[in-house]
Amino acid sequence: MLAAAIQANSYIHTINSMGDIMRIAVTGAAGFIGSTLTDRLLEKGHDIVAIDNFDDYYSGKMRFLEPHLKDPRFSLHEVSILSTDEMRRCFEGVDVVYHLAAQAGVRISVKDPMRSHQANATGTLSVLLAAKDAGVRRVVSSSSSSVYGNSKVLPVNEDMVLKPVSPYAASKLAAEDYCRLFYDLYGLQTMSLRYFTVYGPRQRPDMAIRIFTDRALKGLVPQIFGDGEQTRDFTYIDDVVDAIVRCGTCPDPKGRPLNICSGRTVTLNQVVKGILKAAGREDLVPEHLPSQQGDVDHTWGDNKNARELLGWTPKVTIEEGVKRFVKWYSGMKELHDQIKY
């Protein structure tokens, strides 16, 4: 049927390295990671069912999906994942669901825990129920390094005891548990990808690298929460999307979580230095503000399991990634008013 639809639409497609063309649903398709993933999957010839409710967390999300609106392989559904009935309809004939829709961000979860819980825990349950009912083969869900909390042992691996320190992390851990349960109880193939601070073009306006860059380009000093010696395992968007794509066809993940991280760590002070250099604003001296509630001190992941299961290697170093991001953001003046001071 899919082959017939492809022929009827008479566009040229190539069989990609992953095998057959698939019908794939992407929730949160208008977001930072979701829209980049959608681009990549369309490039590979897949049929895409894009789902997003364009929530009000930040604006301008239609921009990156707009070029696909006339593509016959692309359909956009402006609905909430909380509507299980709508999700069932969207998932008809779908092979893989990449579930990225969420209320991302630690700080908003501290202010409004119910908002995070509804989108992330209840939303994931809704997606899983609809996927099971619609006969979807696999759901690749999005978790976060924040589920590890303030682990004393670094780098963190998937076998460690988890202790979330924010409502966001707690909601992501609940979503992980639902994924594992849906595999154990109903045999739905699921996995939860624990992303470690993803950065790169299209990054959300509430994220640190974007804000540091935005301020540097506007001639404002970088504001760092804490002493800046906290470390992060930053992972470049292209590497993350490469891993996500591979999750559609890798061996049955059996409900388990997987760290998606660069496996390297850097201090915020070092990152800011790189941004100021790339922006040509080394004259700006960073200002330090009090630490924020819910933030963890260090993130550093072990990516051995992802390398083995997916045959994946992250390629972009933080030095290179920061240069690419600053160059991209400098050319995207229309996005600069998304952040106001």
Ligand SMILES: NC(=O)c1ccc[n+]([C@@H]2O[C@H](COP(=O)([O-])OP(=O)(O)OC[C@H]3O[C@@H](n4cnc5c(N)ncnc54)[C@H](O)[C@@H]3O)[C@@H](O)[C@H]2O)c1
């Ligand atoms: N960006 C990161 O560094 C990072 C790190 C760890 C985990 N994650 C997770 O990765 C996923 C994608 O993150 P992102 O940075 O692209 O965030 P994003 O905010 O850019 O994208 C999320 C998208 O989900 C949509 N959405 C929110 N609630 C919805 C609902 N009820 N129904 C339908 N759509 C809804 C939003 O409109 C948005 O387009 C999220 O699950 C996030 O928690 C991201």
